[in-house]
Amino acid sequence: MFGDIGQVMMVFSPLTMAVMLAGVFGGLVVGAMPGLTSTMAVALLVPITYGMTMELGLCMLVAVYVGAISGGLVSATLLNIPGTPSSVATCFDAYPMAKRGEAGKALAYGVFASFIGGIFSFFVLLFMAPVLGNFALRFSSYEYFALVVFALTCIISVSRKSLVKGLLAACIGMALGLIGLSNMDMVSRFSFNSPSLESGIDVLPVLIGMYAVSQLMVEIKAIRKPYQIMEADFTTREFIAVAKTFRHSIRNLVRSSIIGTAIGILPGVGPGLSNIVAYARAKSADKNPDSYGRGNPDGIIASESANNASTGGALIPLLTLGVPGDASTMMMIGAFMIHGVQPGPLLFRDNPSVVMIITLAFLISTIMMLLVQMQCIRVLVKALSIPRHILYSVITALCVIGSFALRSNMFDVWVFFATGIAGYIMVKIDFPILPLVLGLIFGSMAETEFRSSYVLGGNSFSGYLDRPIALVFLAAAVLSVVISAYTIRRSKTPAMDTQDLT
Amino acid sequence: MTIKKPLDLCTGIALLLGGLFMFMETFAIPGSNMALGPRIFPQVLYGAIIVLSLVMVGQSLALGPAETPNQAGPADPAERETMWLQWAYIAALFIYIAIMPLIGYGIATFGFCFVLMTLLGERRTLKSLCVYAALSGITAWSLVYIFGTLLRLFLP
Numbered sequence: 001m002f003g004d005i006g007q008v009m010m011v012f013s014p015l016t017m018a019v020m021l022a023g024v025f026g027g028l029v030v031g032a033m034p035g036l037t038s039t040m041a042v043a044l045l046v047p048i049t050y051g052m053t054m055e056l057g058l059c060m061l062v063a064v065y066v067g068a069i070s071g072g073l074v075s076a077t078l079l080n081i082p083g084t085p086s087s088v089a090t091c092f093d094a095y096p097m098a099k100r101g102e103a104g105k106a107l108a109y110g111v112f113a114s115f116i117g118g119i120f121s122f123f124v125l126l127f128m129a130p131v132l133g134n135f136a137l138r139f140s141s142y143e144y145f146a147l148v149v150f151a152l153t154c155i156i157s158v159s160r161k162s163l164v165k166g167l168l169a170a171c172i173g174m175a176l177g178l179i180g181l182s183n184m185d186m187v188s189r190f191s192f193n194s195p196s197l198e199s200g201i202d203v204l205p206v207l208i209g210m211y212a213v214s215q216l217m218v219e220i221k222a223i224r225k226p227y228q229i230m231e232a233d234f235t236t237r238e239f240i241a242v243a244k245t246f247r248h249s250i251r252n253l254v255r256s257s258i259i260g261t262a263i264g265i266l267p268g269v270g271p272g273l274s275n276i277v278a279y280a281r282a283k284s285a286d287k288n289p290d291s292y293g294r295g296n297p298d299g300i301i302a303s304e305s306a307n308n309a310s311t312g313g314a315l316i317p318l319l320t321l322g323v324p325g326d327a328s329t330m331m332m333i334g335a336f337m338i339h340g341v342q343p344g345p346l347l348f349r350d351n352p353s354v355v356m357i358i359t360l361a362f363l364i365s366t367i368m369m370l371l372v373q374m375q376c377i378r379v380l381v382k383a384l385s386i387p388r389h390i391l392y393s394v395i396t397a398l399c400v401i402g403s404f405a406l407r408s409n410m411f412d413v414w415v416f417f418a419t420g421i422a423g424y425i426m427v428k429i430d431f432p433i434l435p436l437v438l439g440l441i442f443g444s445m446a447e448t449e450f451r452s453s454y455v456l457g458g459n460s461f462s463g464y465l466d467r468p469i470a471l472v473f474l475a476a477a478v479l480s481v482v483i484s485a486y487t488i489r490r491s492k493t494p495a496m497d498t499q500d501l502t
Numbered sequence: 503m504t505i506k507k508p509l510d511l512c513t514g515i516a517l518l519l520g521g522l523f524m525f526m527e528t529f530a531i532p533g534s535n536m537a538l539g540p541r542i543f544p545q546v547l548y549g550a551i552i553v554l555s556l557v558m559v560g561q562s563l564a565l566g567p568a569e570t571p572n573q574a575g576p577a578d579p580a581e582r583e584t585m586w587l588q589w590a591y592i593a594a595l596f597i598y599i600a601i602m603p604l605i606g607y608g609i610a611t612f613g614f615c616f617v618l619m620t621l622l623g624e625r626r627t628l629k630s631l632c633v634y635a636a637l638s639g640i641t642a643w644s645l646v647y648i649f650g651t652l653l654r655l656f657l658p
Binding site: 048050051164165167168171172174175178182184185187189190213216217220221222223224387388389390392393394396397398400401404405408410413414417420421428429431446447450451454 | 524
């Protein structure tokens with residue numbers, strides 16, 4: 001179950017611990033800064049893992065992911081701007097607390113709630129992932145194709161921008177994934193006699209372009225608006241005093257952690273939605289719901305415990321099914337691909353140590369996140385003062401080299417440039433990005449499994465009728481589309497956006 | 503019939519034309535002996551794109567009199583400036599990528615960072631320009647060191 005113990009123990013080596021500590025700190029800093037998302041942080045660091053072992057690279061990415069999700073608390077509290085989409089609901093009560101001089105307390109509530117939420121999802125990850133992974137070993141082409149369809153429709157349904165746009169984005173992404181040589185026949189498709197297109201469009205430049213450059217272009221629009229940063233600090237004694245009051249919020253904490261973990265498991269959803277759902281649930285369950293939005297610590301507890309619980313939840317479908325739980329874990333697929341490993345059920349069979357390493361890295365990162373924030377909250381507050389024009393220039397330069405690094409190919413850099421502009425246009429015309437990128441990642445695999453299932457069924461699709469798991473996935477996919485269409489049609493108010501919140 | 507969402511209409515038409523073009527391109531894909539062949543899945547996808555684009559075009563139109571559109575006021579100077587900054591960012595990035603293979607990664611990165619910091623920054627005094635130059639140099643050197651020396655990547 002745990003694989004090679006010696007290999008697993010490398011997670012406790014000084015180098016790995018140092019890298020994870022740096023990753024958590026870096027993630028917290030990135031997450032604290034509005035406009036810089038955890039997805040961007042992970043995307044920028046994936047190319048750097050090229051020079052590391054896979055285990056070390058993944059530990060670093062997990063640490064950055066955990067840190068970035070939690071870091072959004074700082075700007076939510078001090079600026080009333082969510083550092084990441086996972087901290088939108090945190091603003092509602094953290095900022096009012098800061099306005100009445102309790103910024104340090106608000107931060108303390110958020111930090112401790114993040115820790116508890118993370119630990120909760122660690123245990124779910126630890127016990128659920130092996131069970132699901134072993135179950136998924138029974139998957140064949142039918143289940144894999146049905147799973148891809150389900151994952152894509154799930155993401156489209158949840159984004160609620162527009163069902164048609166979501167489906168279009170997914171189809172375009174899958175179509176882009178088919179450029180180059182086909183997996184089964186090695187036939188050249190849509191290369192237009194270009195050697196660069198013959199080798200296909202790599203995922204990483206598209207990920208970096210769509211999530212980093214498009215976001216930077218959105219942020220540049222607001223670059224002249226200065227931030228008004230509240231003063232904040234807390235001592236360890238104050239932090240412990242706040243932690244002691246948590247016994248009054250146990251029910252809220254557990255409920256929000258469950259919500260966060262469950263939402264994190266759903267493909268493509270993640271912390272961006274979980275914090276809002278948990279907040280809404282906490283408010284409706286409270287005896288005094290009107291106190292929410294006016295500086296009620298339970299609002300912060302609900303939001304922050306849910307968003308960190310989602311991080312562990314998002315790792316579950318990534319490791320067990322090879323389907324990312326959210327955009328950040330989708331970036332981690334890039335790291336797996338760099339090292340020639342496919343996440344999913346075969347990972348449990350062929351590399352069980354890697355699964356255990358990632359699980360332990362998640363636990364260690366969560367603990368480090370708590371300790372770093374307790375000791376270095378002042379540094380994170382200072383990070384908000386970093387001039388954005390300097391930061392964006394450095395990030396863009398990092399994006400360019402990151403796009404180039406994988407294949408040492410200028411074509412990839414041009415792909416990054418083009419997809420960056422395309423991503424910005426998509427944001428402006430309300431097209432969801434996540435289905436397109438997921439379609440790009442899974443397009444080729446979807447075709448292979450689609451055609452293989454046809455062959456396995458004796459040159460027909462009747463084989464699906466004998467595969468109940470595949471039928472369940474396909475039925476769930478259809479259901480999610482139908483429900484989404486019905487909900488959008490009935491909805492009178494604009495749906496909450498889970499991406500690109502600016 | 504009126505145009506309810508002009509952006510969606512334009513996007514729908516563009517995707518429709520693109521989808522039609524690519525669908526025609528699928529017929530140029532050679533066949534194979536493998537099941538379904540390499541042409542079928544792309545045809546299904548581009549067929550779906552064509553249908554969805556038509557739906558999108560349809561949704562962007564409305565029967566009956568046009569709704570009174572929300573007229574955006576004239577762009578204020580601040581908004582014009584930030585739009586200019588966005589265009590400047592794209593232009594700087596384009597030039598950076600284009601000249602990188604010609605003058606080398608390190609010099610191109612230094613130049614790009616310096617120009618972008620100057621463009622995006624509000625202050626353009628001699629002191630701030632010196633700071634930008636120093637930071638650009640540090641950034642370029644660090645990236646060359648990390649990727650070129652440590653990771654042994656071949657840089658342009």
